[in-house]
Amino acid sequence: MAAAERLPVSELHPDLVYTLAAAAALERAATVLDRLERLERQGGYDVQAAATLGTAATMANAYDRATGFLRHAAAGLRGQCRLGLLAQTLVSLAFSTVHTVDWETGLPAVAEAMRLAEENAQPRWLTGARIAKAQFAALHGDLDTALAVIGEAERQGLSAAHPSNLAFIQITRGLIGLAAGDHAEAFHCVWRVFDPVDPVDPAHHPFLRTIAIAELAEAATGAEQRALAKAASERLAASAGASGAQLTRINLAFAHALLADDEHAEEHFRAALDLDMSRAPFARARLMLAHGAWPRRRRRVMEARTPLRIARESFASLGVEPWAERACRELRSAGEGGKRRRRTDWDLLSPQELQIAQRAADGLSNKGRGQQLYLSPRTIGAHLYRIFPKLGITSRGQLRDGLAAN
Structure with a gap:
């Protein structure tokens, strides 16, 4: 990091921003975020720079900032036929959209990333895409799919071990446990990211604790688990310091509120609610x-x-079924009936069908859509043939109105 900062380049050089994020995501988070915001306002960066900056943003937990860079990068890389880097970029985009619960961007990104990574023999990015797919499935309440896909990711991850993927697998298993209401299993899985035992668990990841602390706090129910989680959150807060990453601050504030004793819970909830969560x-x-x-x-x-x-209402609008059900149960216990979200027609589409429908709604021809997605016009036409009956429409013109309505 010191060597990079001595180079005669602009402080906004994408590779320098990436280096700071990769080498010191917690310590230099404020610097990285400031430079990302300036570059976002400045614009004019090329496709390679957008991919680099988007990845740097994910490394700093700035998933809200990452999405714009990564969308720009994916569109450009697709146009340049740079499919290897495109798969990597789509995985980063998928992880970013999991955190913002952006189904319409995230699910097609996952599907395309899995297809490209498998075709181009990129096991690391195939594992990453499967992890993102399992997280989306867990959020939606499709636990069978989530468990099956994270199992595939774990088998792939063990054969091509990568520390962040191993940690994300345990975080995802924790999310699945929470969605299923199995807090003990969730805590067991997520604790592996924190456990400082010797020898160190291969899923232990000092930085990804900033993501996992929210799941750990929510999973901690018994007195022993709460004590472990509280100690972990205090250690993490000390190491994170004055991190500028909003998601890191949000996750720590959430954990402190959930794990506080009765005497201090109110002040911790107030402190957490004072944070800007508009992008989370x-x-x-x-x-x-x-x-x-x-x-x-x-x-x-x-x-x-x-x-x-x-x-x-927030969970219902996001389509996060297990947590929406939990809120309904809490309301019933508070003496008020809960409403269930009505599933939309778009829930019937597969991620690839949704991606094709989005491009059809933009007015592209079958040939144009096929060129963007590296699929033949005949394959595009076959997908549209299946999409129309699912949505109860008869023409491509109705796709745009349908997307706007949902």
């Missing part, structure tokens, strides 16, 4: 659920209802 809707909804569940368990039901209603 799932994190905000989880915080509102916890903020409502805490007084509900202490029989302060009138106080509990407002945050629980906000959580229920």
Whole structure:
């Protein structure tokens, strides 16, 4: 890092920003985020720079910043037929959109990344795409798919071990456990990312603890688990320092609120709610659920209802079924009925079908869509033949209206 900063290049050089993010994601997060914001405002960066900056943003937990860079990079790389780097970029895009729960961008990115990584023999990125797919499935409540896909990722990951993938696999298993209501299993899986035993667990990852701390705190139920999680969150807060990464601050504030004793819980919830979570809707909804569940368990039901209603509506709008159900159950326990989200027609489409439908809605021909996705016009036509009946439409013109409505 010191050597990179001595080079005679601009402080906004994409490779320098990437180096700082990769080498010192916590210590230099504020610097990395400041430079990403300046580059985002400045614009004019090329495709390679966009891919580099997008990856740097994911390394600094700035997933909200990463999405714009990565979308630009994916479109350019697709046009340049640089399929190896495209697969890598799509995996980063998929992970970013998991955190913002952007189904329409994330699911097609996952499907395309898996196809390209498999065709181009890129096991690391194939594993990464499977992890993202399993996370989306867990959020949606499709636990059978989530378990099957993370099992494939784990088998692939062990044969081509990469520390971040191994850690993400355990975080994903924790998310699946939470979605299933199995908090003990969730804690066991996520704790592997934190466990400082000797020899060190191969899933132990000092930086990805900043992601995993939210799952660890939510999974901790018994006194022993809560004590372990609280100690872990305090160690992490000390090492993170004044990290500028918003997601890191949000996750730590969420953990502190959930793990606080009764005397200090209110102040920790207030501190967490004061953070800007406009770009982290799932994190905000989880915080509102916890903020409502805490007084509900202490029989302060009138106080509990407002945050629980906000959580229920937020989860429902995001399509995060298991947490929406949990908010409904909490509301029923607080004496108020819960509403269920109505599934939309777009839920019926596979990720690749959704990707094709999005491009058809933009007015591209079968040939144009096929060139963008590296599929033949005949394959595109076959997909559209299946898409129309699923959506109850008869023409391509109706796709645009349908997408806007959902």
